[in-house]
Amino acid sequence: MKMPMKLVLISAFLLGCGTVALANPSRPQPQVGQPFGPLVLPTVDGSQVVDLASFHGRKVLLIEFASW
Amino acid sequence: MPVWHELSKSWRESHDLVVLGIAQEQHPERCDLYARWQGFDWPILWDPFNLTEARAVPIVYAIDEAGMVRAIRPNPATFEAEFLERDFGAGAARPGDVAESSGTELVECAAHDPSSAEGTMWQALSQLLFADGAVRPIDATVGALRLFSAQHPEDARALFRLGVALRMRYDSAQRQGSDFQDALLAWSGALTARPNEYIWRRRIQQYGPALDKPYPFYPWVDEALAALVDRGEAVPVLSAALTQSERAAPQRRFVGAEDAVEPDPEGAILRDDGGWLEVDTAVAHHTDAADPVARVHVAFRPRTDSGVHWNNEAEPMVVWFGDETLPDGWALGSQWVRVAGETSDVVSSEVRSAEVELRLPPGAKGTLSGYALFYACEDVDGVCTYLRRDFTVDVVAR
Secondary structure, eight states: OOOOOOOOOOOTTTTTTGOOEEETTTOOOOOSSSSSOOOEEEEESSSSSSEEEGGTOOEEEEEEOOOO | HHHHHHHHHHHHHHSSSEEEEEESSOOOOHHHHHHHHOOOSSSSOOOOTTTOOSSSSSSEEEEEETEEEEEESOTTTTTTTIIEEEEEEEEEEOTTOOOSSSSSEEEEEGSSSSTTTHHHHHHHHHHHHSSSSGOOOOOEEEEEEEEHHHTTTHHHHHHHHHHHEEEEEEEESTTTTTTTHHHHHHHHHHHHHHHHHHHHHOOOOOOOOGGGOSSSTTTHHHHHHHHHHTTTTTOOOOOOOOHHHHOOOSSOOOOOOOOOOSSTTOOOOOOOOOOSSSEEEEEEEOTTTTOOOOEEEEEEEEEEGGTEEEEEEEOOOOEEEEOOOOOOTTTSSSSEEEOOOOSSSSSSOOOEEEEEEEEEOTTEEEEEEEEEEEEESSSSSSSSSEEEEEEEEEEEEO
């Protein structure tokens, strides 16, 4: 049975420094056979915060792009 | 992206595939508009600070159930067989499991001393990204990035991110006059230190001269807006007006200004001494130091706190750039620009920008002078007049 897409909704009021994983200045480029690494970002419409880790157990197609 | 969007429609059902986008853009609502226009129905994340450190776009990753990267730039033709139908032995992974990094230094904000410049910077970035849009702590973020960059001038990423924050503040109600120019200087400094950062280079070229454009950046916006209106769909509010540079097509050679007749050579038109318009300027240089061309931006904002509005029943604003005082070796691409409003309303108060291309010797700096002739009204039913606003542009070295 297909699981609903799990989006992590984080209230701005709950966000402190320790709740959000960010990459430090030495984050290397993703490599095949290695974890992509922590990724928590807001959506472009501002409605959600998405944590890549919330999709573990499912295959992910991740597309980095720009509309220009 | 449309290719992967179309292909993944069935895979999301048949293989329980999750599709996520990450937009490497300054303005999220523009990507939101693009996604709605194209019918993308998967989440697109916003990474204006290039936290993922993507060095190219587009780039596609296939990630298995355990969070491991299984392919970079996978082949759409073989994606189903080589990724979706393949067992990577990651079946033990459960939803909610957190991937562990391997050789990747990943930090939580809390790992830093909150009183340190680095801890303060990460906290500010987190709060800016995840705060409600109406209450973004932009001043604190700019301050934290400035402090960290001052202490760590070798950190080009922080300098790029400072530029992002400055441009964000420029597009906000907290705007300070030099924010756009300061953003361009920060980005240029970052790119000089790390010239292979493609995303950083594009951020400058977005506002830069036509000679430096690989392609037009946002020529599709009007078409997308019209399409959403025709479809009766919600239209994102674009918080920052598109500059002409962002719509401009690339050029391959500098074309100098044709002879033009100055509109107010005697200075006879009454002056606006600052009570009617706010003016700020910025100069975006070519990202290749050997190509000495720049794009000059001059933005005019009616002082709405004084009730000033554009008078849209009158002729468009004319902006004149003087060349009689240009230093030797400098040349303008155009001496005058007509700037019309984009609304059918009788009055409006949007920012209006004049842009001109400038050729100058490498490393040159100096001053460009000009003036705007404009019609405005003190209030919707108040006094309307025709005024001249003089300005100067400090052309800073790249």
